[in-house]
Amino acid sequence: MKYQAPRGTHDQIPPGSVAWKRLQTVADRVFPLYGMLPLETPVFEHTDLFTRSLGEETDIVSKEMYTFQDRKGRSLTLRPEGTASAVRAYLQGRLGEQGFDRFYYFGPMFRYERPQAGRTRQFYQIGVELFGDAGPSSDVEVIESLHRFCHELGLRGLVVQLNSVGCPECRGRYVATLKSQLAGCTDDLCELCRHRLNRNPLRILDCKKAACRERYQSLPLLTSHLCGPCQEHFQGVQAGLTSMEVPFRLEPWLVRGLDYYTRTAFEVTSEHLGAQDALGGGGRYDLLVEQFGGPPTPAVGFAAGVERLLMVLEKTAPEPASPHERSVYAAALGDRAAAEVMGLSRRLRDAGIPCLVDTGPGSLKKKLKLSSKLGCRATLIVGDDEVEARRVLVKDMGTGEQELIDLEGVVNCLKEKA
RNA sequence: GCGGGUGUAGCUCAGCUGGUUAGAGCACUGGAUUGUGAUUCCAGGGGUCGCGGGUUCGAGUCCCGUCAUCCGCCCCA
Numbered sequence: 001m002k003y004q005a006p007r008g009t010h011d012q013i014p015p016g017s018v019a020w021k022r023l024q025t026v027a028d029r030v031f032p033l034y035g036m037l038p039l040e041t042p043v044f045e046h047t048d049l050f051t052r053s054l055g056e057e058t059d060i061v062s063k064e065m066y067t068f069q070d071r072k073g074r075s076l077t078l079r080p081e082g083t084a085s086a087v088r089a090y091l092q093g094r095l096g097e098q099g100f101d102r103f104y105y106f107g108p109m110f111r112y113e114r115p116q117a118g119r120t121r122q123f124y125q126i127g128v129e130l131f132g133d134a135g136p137s138s139d140v141e142v143i144e145s146l147h148r149f150c151h152e153l154g155l156r157g158l159v160v161q162l163n164s165v166g167c168p169e170c171r172g173r174y175v176a177t178l179k180s181q182l183a184g185c186t187d188d189l190c191e192l193c194r195h196r197l198n199r200n201p202l203r204i205l206d207c208k209k210a211a212c213r214e215r216y217q218s219l220p221l222l223t224s225h226l227c228g229p230c231q232e233h234f235q236g237v238q239a240g241l242t243s244m245e246v247p248f249r250l251e252p253w254l255v256r257g258l259d260y261y262t263r264t265a266f267e268v269t270s271e272h273l274g275a276q277d278a279l280g281g282g283g284r285y286d287l288l289v290e291q292f293g294g295p296p297t298p299a300v301g302f303a304a305g306v307e308r309l310l311m312v313l314e315k316t317a318p319e320p321a322s323p324h325e326r327s328v329y330a331a332a333l334g335d336r337a338a339a340e341v342m343g344l345s346r347r348l349r350d351a352g353i354p355c356l357v358d359t360g361p362g363s364l365k366k367k368l369k370l371s372s373k374l375g376c377r378a379t380l381i382v383g384d385d386e387v388e389a390r391r392v393l394v395k396d397m398g399t400g401e402q403e404l405i406d407l408e409g410v411v412n413c414l415k416e417k418a
Numbered sequence: 419g420c421g422g423g424u425g426u427a428g429c430u431c432a433g434c435u436g437g438u439u440a441g442a443g444c445a446c447u448g449g450a451u452u453g454u455g456a457u458u459c460c461a462g463g464g465g466u467c468g469c470g471g472g473u474u475c476g477a478g479u480c481c482c483g484u485c486a487u488c489c490g491c492c493c494c495a
Contacts, residue, residue: 004485004486007485007486007487058493059492059493059494060493060494063419063493064493064494081494081495109495111493111494111495113419113492113493113494114419114420114492115486115487115488116487116488116489116490117488117489118494118495119493119494119495120495123495124495125495126495127495192492206493256494257493257494274489274490275489275490275491276493276494276495278494278495279495280495281494281495303495304495305494305495306495307495308495309495333453363452363453363454364453364454364455365451365453365454365455366455367454367455368453368454368455368456369454369455369456370455371455372455372456373455373456379454379455381453381454383453385453393453393454395454395455397455397456400454400455400456402454
């Protein structure tokens with residue numbers, strides 16, 4: 001074959017594309033339950049939008065962005081995440097002024113990384129963003145919507161990992177103590193952590209190396225350094241989750257990678273995913289809207305990885321039914337039958353019954369084989385005899401039983417069986 | 419960005435230290451059944467051995483490069 005999809009990209013093709021579409025259908029049902037409305041933004045934006053909101057020091061900005069110049073020399077970037085675009089669209093469309101302040105989105109994101117299990121260069125996220133409410137109930141709604149969505153998809157046993165990263169004031173004070181406490185023992189830290197200590201001190205808490213983790217055991221927790229209002233908010237989120245029966249676990253070391261997060265940070269992981277185990281995550285970003293030049297507007301949201309959700313589903317959920325389980329296979333034998341079958345298929349579709357028409361030259365054996373392989377629930381057999389008698393032979397592909405039905409009665413017969 | 423594994427039929431893979439026409443299972447096509455699938459039996463089609471170069475009398479097999487993929491690190495969805 002001459003061409004293949006670029007590195008780190010994938011087609012969504014049958015049979016997997018059926019589950020892919022189903023996930024979108026579930027999303028379209030679940031998120032509107034929270035008053036969230038669909039939001040779609042361009043897949044590319046001005047590069048500044050991302051560098052300024054995510055933070056120059058983050059991995060995404062420093063080494064993972066698909067940045068290019070257009071023909072007029074403007075620097076554009078394929079979006080690596082959805083929140084920055086959502087905030088931009090929220091402000092540009094003056095949505096807040098119209099009372100639109102909760103949204104959900106589904107679409108591709110792009111990061112230039114080395115592909116591996118659960119990581120591709122183009123991947124899809126489904127996410128929500130809530131604007132304008134500073135109170136903990138928004139955090140709870142966002143987290144509960146993610147939990148409900150996963151549950152509706154068929155994922156079980158997921159636990160939300162929860163933390164608070166405070167606000168600039170209390171986090172700043174905490175980072176200062178962190179630095180002073182570690183200043184004397186930088187030699188004990190891994191190379192990466194020494195680097196982090198200067199660039200992005202909070203991230204050292206996230207270090208996976210056993211030696212570092214042990215060293216950090218004795219450090220004070222960020223959550224015990226929260227200022228009064230942040231502490232109160234954090235408590236409120238926990239109380240809300242408890243009363244909404246969303247299972248969560250406090251994870252004091254959880255630090256989200258992007259600069260814009262304030263207060264609530266959370267993540268959902270799965271043990272079925274290997275090294276890339278994050279299914280979704282999010283948090284509060286109370287300062288981002290203002291930073292973009294909008295009015296002070298608190299906000300909270302999450303993003304989940306579509307491919308990863310489906311990977312876990314595939315490993316844990318029962319085998320999905322055939323994509324054609326509701327369909328009927330209409331097999332015509334001969335030209336006269338073909339005309340009859342075409343008319344019949346129209347009436348079936350009018351009645352909402354999916355119908356695969358086969359008026360080709362193959363033998364009945366071949367047609368039945370295909371019907372069986374595709375998993376159709378029934379095969380309608382129409383040959384010269386049936387045309388003559390104004391009847392259709394309806395064969396149930398599960399039981400093998402077949403029955404001659406009046407042409408006029410076929411639709412009703414199949415409706416009853418469905 | 420770093421380290422390692424793999425690439426042979428549509429799919430899953432076998433192919434010993436280099437040696438003649440590269441195999442199996444499943445799938446596909448045809449037949450036993452000229453109108454009956456998911457079980458059986460028989461026959462058949464299908465391969466630039468990822469791609470490019472090198473070593474050799476000879477390369478699927480060895481070497482180099484390249485592309486893709488997988489696993490780990492980093493990070494995240």
